[in-house]
Amino acid sequence: MTRLVADLAYIAAQDDEPLMGYDWDVDRKAYIRLLGEYDMTRNPTALAEFVKVIELA
Structure with missing residues (x-):
């Protein structure tokens, strides 16, 4: 559900x-x-860099 909301x-x-x-x-x-x-540091940088974005067809 969290991924859908994101x-x-x-x-x-x-x-x-x-x-x-x-x-x-x-x-x-x-x-x-x-x-x-992220839960420990509240720094989203590594997580944001890990999950890439793609063009939706």
Whole structure:
């Protein structure tokens, strides 16, 4: 559910074409580790760099 909300918020914030979305095809273990790191530090940089964006068709 969190990924869906993230996608919807990101799409709603865009004004220009092409429409971009998050690429959730990620290494699950690394993603979970980065979520834990974010929980500890509240620094979203590594997590934001890890989850790439792609053009939505």
